Every structure is written in C-alpha cells, then in structure tokens.
Amino acid sequence: MTPSFAVASQALITLIYDAATQHGAWSQFLAAFAQQLQSHAGLIWANDFSNRSVDVQLPGSGLAATYGFEAHALASFAGYYGARNVWLEDATLHREGAVVTGSMLFPDHCLKKTEYWTDWLRPQEIFYTAAAIVELRAERSTNVTVVRREQAGAYDGGELALIRTLMPHLQTAFSLQRKLRRLEMLSQSSTQVLELLPFGVLLLDATSQLLYANERALAMTAATRLLQLREGAPLYCPREADNGALRRLLHEAAQTGTAAAGGPGGVLKLNGLTGEQLRLRVTPLPSWHSPFGAASAIAVFLSDSSDLITSLAATLRNFYGMTVAEARLTEALVNGYSLQEYADRQRISIHTARTQIKSATAKAGAQRQVDLVRIVLTGPAVLQRTPLPA
Template identity: 30%
Template sequence: MPKAVPKACAPCVSTWIILPYAEHYALTNVWIQNEELLQEGAAVTSSMLFDDRYLLGTKFFGDWLRPQDLFYSLGGIVAKNGKLGVKMAALRSKHKGPYTHEDLAWYSRLLPHLKRACEMNQRLAGERLAFENHRAVNGAAQATSGLCILGLSASGRLIYANSRGESWLREGNCLTLRHGGLHALDAGKDALWQTALKSVLASRKPQHLNLGAGNGAGHCCLTLMPAPALEQPLLHEQQVALVVLIAASPQRRVATVRQLMELFGLTAAEARFARALAQGEAVDAYANAEGLKPSTVRSHLKAALEKTGVGSQKDLLRLVLSVPAVRDK
C-alpha cells in the first residue's frame, strides 16, 4: 500500500506516488482496459472507461485510489509517437462528485494546445540532440574522412549521410533505399545485411561485410559499426545508432588482416599477402622477406583469387584497396 505524501515535500511526489504507480499499480488500472476510447486528442472521464459501481471492488481502487482519497479521473492522451505517449489526467475524491460534461468539454478544448506544446518541445529538443548526434558521428569518422558515411537508426532507416555517402547512394551501388530503410540490392545479401544490423546493435562490435558486386564497381565491401552513444538519447527513429563506412575510391590506407579474413574468408597468411600486394610489394620480394618458398606464396595468391572471385593479381590489388580501411579497437 502506498504511503501518504508529506505535504511539505512537493518534490517527493515523483518518489512516493509516480514511481510506485509506474512500477506496480499501473498493471491493475481498470481505466486503461477500454483502449478503443483512449485515442490521441480524445478527452475521457473514468466513468466512461469503467463502471463506477464496480470500481470499489477492484484491486486498483483498494490498493491505489482509496489510500489517497481518489475516485474520479478526467484526462486523455495528449500526443503519441509509436510506443511513446504523453498523457495528462486530473483526479479527485468521491465526495466531490464525478466530472461533468462541462469539465469534459473544457479539457477537450485544452488537449490540442497541449499537443502543440509537446510537438514544439520535442522538435526543439530533437534538433539540438540530432545536431550533437551527427557531430559525434562525424567526430568518430574523422580518421576515415575519405569514406562514404551513412547513419542509420536502430531499425535501419537512413537518417544521415555525408556528401560522399549521398553521391554513392545515387549511383545505385549494392545498397538502396526502400521506404526510408537501407537494403541490399541482392535479396540473398539483404538477409545478411539485416542480420548484421541486429548483431552490431546487440554486440556493440563492428562487422565487415561483403555484399557482392556493386553497379559495375566490383565488390561492395563495407564496415558496419555502432555510433557513439548520447547521454540523452533521442527517440528511436531520430538517433543515429549505426554507422556504415564505404570506400568510394582506392585509399592510401590498407584494410586490416582481420577485415580481409571476415570479408572474403581468407586465412591469416593469405590476408597478410593480399595486404602486402596492396602496399606495392612484389610476390618474390614478399617471399624473401617472409622466409617463404615462392610456391607457397603462389598458393596464397591462387587461393586469394578464388575466394575473392577476381581474375588477376591486378584485380585483387584493386579490390583490397576498395575496402574501407578501419582499424578495430
């Protein structure tokens, strides 16, 4: 049973009333059973939601309302956004009588103004936090400023792109926009892409993906990583939760051994050899430097060509240079 609220301690209201209600008593609230009446912008009384004659016999009344000398309620859902909502309600004791039609009409006139106030507050707060979110994403990507950078919400919707990223999407490469969400052009690869989105969100660890051939541009290799977290999170669909890094053109930095292993299934030895080629080292020179037989290095080359699906050493070099060079933390 909730304790009485100290009259001299207004800040205690959230501790003594709101929190216990949210944590336990909301589950017994008989006034929220008729969900069809609880529509955004519609004012209702508790008498409309549940028969007053049966309220006295409910657990909600006995455990929550009666200790606070409350019986009638007037309110409504001011604004709703997905699973989030703003609700305002007034409550009073039984001896003051039920809320009247005049009370209901007054509250109905008030609701639209409250909704506009909520929308203005959300928009102003959202613009500030979105700026901080995008600045954090750009800050995290400073070391890879030559890359295409795309920012996705937790559900995979595109909500940010740098200039290179916008150009890359317009070219119609291996990723495309459908209903605001980012999807792989190839249906089979899209399943891999969607799985990776969920995995990176859950593990908070980057993944390197090979989504197949782009639009005449060879393999489509990218890195998917979690975005820096905000101290004050935005709503689910407004915050950049995932960052996609894509190399728009060959870069000076070369992908890590781990990236090449994850993208193409190379062994560590094959990946080290592929990196060496991309850094300008000749096959014979690499064999001498590593103390390997030329036949062993040629085997690495053959395996790398087969696993990456390219036809020549030159194509392999070009492919490795097209991978976004991101150092794993």
C-alpha cells in the first residue's frame, strides 16, 4: 500500500463513519469519493431487480446522496431510464460486497448502440462507471456509484482496490445508519406520546440537565416559578431547601438508572409564598433500553399538588390484568404514596402490600417498583384511563 493510497483511504473511511452519525453527511463523503476517483458525478441509490425499478430518494434511511447530477437527470433516471440501464441486465453479477465496473457488466463496444447511452448517459457525459454493491436484500441492492467521461479512461486496478478497501466500512456504516434511524424514530414517537399525557414531563440526562420538556411542563414551570429549566444547567429549585431535596432525588434516580447503587427516586412537593403548588415525581429511566434515547436517564413528572392521577384502577385491570387490590395500590404509588403509607391507609400489613406490588409489577412486565411506576405513567393506562363506576 503506497502512502498516498493509505492517506486517501483513511480520509474516506473517516468521512464514512462521520456520515453514519451525522445528518446529511453522506453527500460530503460522496463528493470526496468521486473526486478521489477522478469522477464528475456520483450517487448512493437502490435498485430492485424484481421489478427493474430504481430509488434515488431512499426514504427513511438517511443514506440518499448525490454529487454532480442535475435534479432533472435523476428524475428521468428514477422514472424511466433506470429500467433501461444495461449495466443492470444480469442480476447474478450484482453480489453483495462486490465492486463492479460498467465494463464488467456490459461490453463497452456495445454501449453506444443502446437507448440508455444515447438518451441518458451521453447527455450526462457518462461512459465509465464503478460501483460498490454495499447491500443486497431480497433482490434490492443499495449501491455507491461513481461515473466519468470516456476520455478519462476506464477505472484501473488501483482505483478498484481503493473501493474494495472501503467496502467493509461502507457496509458497517450503512448498517449503523439504519439502526440509528430506527432508534431516532422510536425516540421521536415516544416523545410525541409524552405530549398527550395529562401532566408535565421532563427528561434529564445523568447530570440532571434538561433534554426534553413537554408543553404542559413548560407551562406549569412558567406559571409557578417553583422550578427553573435552564439550558445547559441542571434542573433547579430557587428555594435552597427544595433544591437540596431535588438534587438528592435526581442523584439517586441517575444512579439507579445506570444500575449503580442508588434509590428509586421519589416525590417532592413544592409550595410558593402566594399559594403556588407543584408536585414532582422523580423516576429513573433504565439506560440499557430507554425508549426516549440513550442519553435520557431521569424522568420528572409534574402536576398540581392537589391534582392526583385518579380513575386509573379500572384501566390498570383492563390493560394488565391486575386485581382490584393491585390496581388500587399501583394507583396510590403513581400518586406518590409509599408502600408503608398505603398499607397504613388501607389498614393492611406491609407484607400484604409487598405481595400485591410484587404481583402487579410482574403483570406490567416490570422487575422493580420504580419501573412499574414509570411504565404506568408513560403507558396506555394513563393515556386511556376511564372513570371507576360509581
């Protein structure tokens, strides 16, 4: 490997992994890739051999990129000429992980006799092509292609060796990109659900800095001024005593979420000098499978101090198959009661309460009491709760 080859390949590999993690960065890689291979245009696109259709948009994947092509040329390629691409006639030559040239796929001396060259390649000044067939799934290939003029000559062995060097990195980056997009879409869907909840929701990272606040939370904190949301700073209570209690709850929740020693969070009631009230329930988010993104470590649920989340019991029974006693206990925990407080109020033993909560937790698919509360607060039971019959 010559020094120039090593430098070129390393620079392109860096751009590949940057593109996998940054929106819109595949165009930057494609431009550098095409320029390195003395090509005046390039494209990341897909071809479906089952119906001879091509896709230059790659919706939902984040992979689409073009370099050097006019929009009308891409539109005609996708709408008509892709199906007449003679380089796609033999599907057996398009294997996943292969690096191919137009000369390998169709004889150069026959190319100028085709409609594809006359009406599409020639207007784009294209004669030679080289492609990395990065993926092949159910007769659909995803490719990184570069093209150049006839006078530039065919792609040589050194240029094809560079593409082969990049191939495993392209495959890894494509796979990573798809996984990140799926996680991003899941996270967006989850936060959209939070806007429907009947209380304020804050998502914090492990240092208690704000990642997300739904509209209800923004309105409640602005109205009461008992809790301050400051960009780039931890969640903060203006009153020193309240802030100390909040810091302890947040620290314990962050430790629990990262599987370190800690506590399950808890409830903090804030009271203003002129009657304002705000009730905070702090709960950890498990870092190994948080539905709100990997950075989310803590959830804080806000409500008016007198506004209990009621009428949950019937819905909990319907959704999770809880008994009446289990559903009532779960509703109490969601509203900030401790297990001992609930047992005292219901005049049952703490042993009975523990048995009930263990069963309720298992029925909700949770392993810990804190997870049960989080699942209920962010799940369909709260979104679709119905009043108990009189």
